[in-house]
Amino acid sequence: MDFDLAYLMAQGPALMRGLWLTVQVSLISIVLSVLVGLLGAAVRVLEVPVLDRVVAAYVEFIRNTPMLAQLFFIFYGLPGIGLKLSLFWSGVLCLTLWAGAYQIENLRGGLATVGKGLREASYALGLTPWRFFHLVAAPLAIRVALPAMLNTAISLLKNSSYLQAIGLAELTYVAIDRISMDFRTLEMFAAICVIYLALVLVLSFLASRLEFRLNAPFRH
Amino acid sequence: MSAEPLISLRGLEKRFGAFQALHGIDLDVEAGSVVVLIGPSGSGKSTLIRCINGLVRPDAGSLSVAGRSVDLGDEGAWQRLRTEIGMVFQDYALFPHLTVLRNMTLAPMRRLGLSRAEAEAQARALLARVGLAHKAEDFPGALSGGQQQRVAIVRALAMRPKAILFDEPTSALDPETIVDVLDVMRGLARDGTTMVVVTHEMGFAREVADRVVFMAEGAIVEEGPPDALFGAPLHARTQAFLSLLRPTSEALHA
Ligand SMILES: Nc1ncnc2c1ncn2[C@@H]1O[C@H](COP(=O)(O)OP(=O)(O)OP(=O)(O)O)[C@@H](O)[C@H]1O
Numbered sequence: 001m002d003f004d005l006a007y008l009m010a011q012g013p014a015l016m017r018g019l020w021l022t023v024q025v026s027l028i029s030i031v032l033s034v035l036v037g038l039l040g041a042a043v044r045v046l047e048v049p050v051l052d053r054v055v056a057a058y059v060e061f062i063r064n065t066p067m068l069a070q071l072f073f074i075f076y077g078l079p080g081i082g083l084k085l086s087l088f089w090s091g092v093l094c095l096t097l098w099a100g101a102y103q104i105e106n107l108r109g110g111l112a113t114v115g116k117g118l119r120e121a122s123y124a125l126g127l128t129p130w131r132f133f134h135l136v137a138a139p140l141a142i143r144v145a146l147p148a149m150l151n152t153a154i155s156l157l158k159n160s161s162y163l164q165a166i167g168l169a170e171l172t173y174v175a176i177d178r179i180s181m182d183f184r185t186l187e188m189f190a191a192i193c194v195i196y197l198a199l200v201l202v203l204s205f206l207a208s209r210l211e212f213r214l215n216a217p218f219r220h
Numbered sequence: 221m222s223a224e225p226l227i228s229l230r231g232l233e234k235r236f237g238a239f240q241a242l243h244g245i246d247l248d249v250e251a252g253s254v255v256v257l258i259g260p261s262g263s264g265k266s267t268l269i270r271c272i273n274g275l276v277r278p279d280a281g282s283l284s285v286a287g288r289s290v291d292l293g294d295e296g297a298w299q300r301l302r303t304e305i306g307m308v309f310q311d312y313a314l315f316p317h318l319t320v321l322r323n324m325t326l327a328p329m330r331r332l333g334l335s336r337a338e339a340e341a342q343a344r345a346l347l348a349r350v351g352l353a354h355k356a357e358d359f360p361g362a363l364s365g366g367q368q369q370r371v372a373i374v375r376a377l378a379m380r381p382k383a384i385l386f387d388e389p390t391s392a393l394d395p396e397t398i399v400d401v402l403d404v405m406r407g408l409a410r411d412g413t414t415m416v417v418v419t420h421e422m423g424f425a426r427e428v429a430d431r432v433v434f435m436a437e438g439a440i441v442e443e444g445p446p447d448a449l450f451g452a453p454l455h456a457r458t459q460a461f462l463s464l465l466r467p468t469s470e471a472l473h474a
C-alpha cells in the first residue's frame with residue numbers, strides 16, 4: 001500500500017478542524033495550568049496554613065495516578081455528584097489540573113532560587129508577603145523555571161490526544177475516526193505526528209522568545 | 221527633659237531555640253541622631269537591628285516608634301512600621317529583574333499611594349543626589365557594588381522613612397567604592413536623617429556617630445559619644461575589642 005498523499009489532502013479540512021480544537025483546548029489549559037501553578041506555589045512557599053497541605057496532597061494525587069483515570073473521573077465520575085461539564089470543558093479541566101500540579105512543582109523549584117535577602121528587602125520596604133510573591137519572587141522564579149514549564153506545556157499538548165477517549169473531536173480523534181472508515185493508518189498517523197511535532201516546535205519557539213525577553217535584565 | 225526618642229527599646233529579648241541572642245536590650249535613638257552599633261561577630265548586632273523593623277520578631281520587651289508602641293505579635297503593625305523605617309543591607313538586595321527606577325518606585329506606589337509620575341520624579345531626584353541620575357533605566361546587574369548600594373539607600377529614602385537601619389552597608393564593597401557609600405551616609409547624617417548603623421568602619425563611626433553602642437554576647441556593654449567610647453572605654457571587654465581594631469583603623473589618629 002503506497003503512501004496516498006491525495007487522500008491526506010482530501011482529509012485536510014477534517015484534520016484542520018481537529019487541529020483547531022487541539023490548539024484551543026491546549027492553549028486554554030496551558031494558561032490556566034500556569035495560573036494554578038502560580039497560586040499553588042504561592043500557597044506552598046508562603047506556607048498558608050491548611051491550604052498548603054491541600055495543595056501538597058493535590059500534587060501528590062495528580063502525579064501518582066494515570067491521566068486517563070483522572071479524565072474518566074472528571075467526565076464519567078463528576079456527573080454522579082451533579083457536576084456535568086461539556087466535552088470541551090471536561091478536557092480543559094483535566095489538562096489544567098494535570099499540568100497545574102507539575103507547574104506548581106516547577107515554580108517551587110524556581111522559587112527556591114530566590115534568596116532570603118530579596119524577601120527581607122521587600123518586607124523592609126513594607127511590601128506584604130503576597131506582593132513580594134507576585135512582584136519579586138514569581139517573576140524571578142519563572143525565569144528559572146521556564147525550561148521545566150515549557151516541558152510541562154509540551155506534555156500537556158501531547159496529552160491532549162487522550163481526550164479522544166471521551167469523544168472530544170480533537171486531532172487524534174479525527175485521525176482514528178477516519179482510519180476506522182478508510183483504513184489509511186499510515187497516512188493518518190504520519191500526518192498527525194507531523195502536526196503535533198509542528199505544534200511543539202511552535203510552542204518551543206514562543207517559549208524561547210519569552211525567555212529572551214524575560215532575560216533582558218540579566219544581559220549587560 | 222528633651223522630647224521622647226524616635227525609637228525606644230526596653231528589655232528586648234530574642235531567642236533562637238535554646239540560644240539567647242539578645243538579653244534585655246534597652247536602647248533609645250533620638251530623632252535626627254546617628255547611632256552606630258559595633259561589636260564582635262555573633263554579638264547580636266544584626267539581630268538587634270532586625271528587631272527594630274520586625275524582620276526578626278522579638279520574644280519579649282517593648283518597642284515604640286515616634287511615641288507609638290508596637291504590638292510585637294501583630295504582623296499588620298510590623299508592616300505599617302516598616303513603611304516608616306527603611307533598611308539597607310550588606311548585599312544591597314536590589315530587585316535584579318527591575319530597573320533602578322522601578323526598584324525605587326515599587327514600594328512608594330504600592331504603600332505610599334504615589335502616582336507613577338510622582339514616584340518617578342522623586343526617584344530621579346534622589347538618584348541625582350547620589351550621582352546616579354544616568355543609571356535610572358539600567359538594571360542592577362549592570363551597576364558596580366558601590367552604585368548598587370547607593371541605589372539601595374535612595375530606594376529606602378524613597379519611602380520617606382522616619383529612620384533608616386543599616387546593617388554593614390559597606391562590608392561587601394571594594395575599598396574604592398566604600399568611600400562613595402560613606403559619603404552618601406555622611407550627607408544623610410548632615411541632613412538630619414535618623415540612622416542606626418552596624419559597621420566596622422570605625423573612622424565613619426568616630427566622625428558621624430552621635431552615640432556609639434558596643435555589644436557583646438547579645439547585650440549592650442557600654443555606650444557613649446564616640447570620643448568617650450573610642451578614647452576612654454570603661455569596660456575591659458570594650459577595650460579588648462577596640463585594641464584589636466586599632467592597627468587597621470584609619471581614623472583613630474585624632
Ligand atoms: N535565624 C537564626 N537562627 C539561629 N541563630 C541565629 C539566627 N540569627 C542569628 N543567630 C545567632 O545569633 C547570634 C547573633 O547573630 P547576629 O547575626 O545578630 O550577630 P552579628 O553581631 O550581626 O554578627 P556579624 O558581625 O557576624 O554580622 C549568632 O550566634 C548567630 O549564630
Ligand SMILES: [Mg+2]
Pocket residue numbers: 265266267387
Ligand atoms: Mg551581622
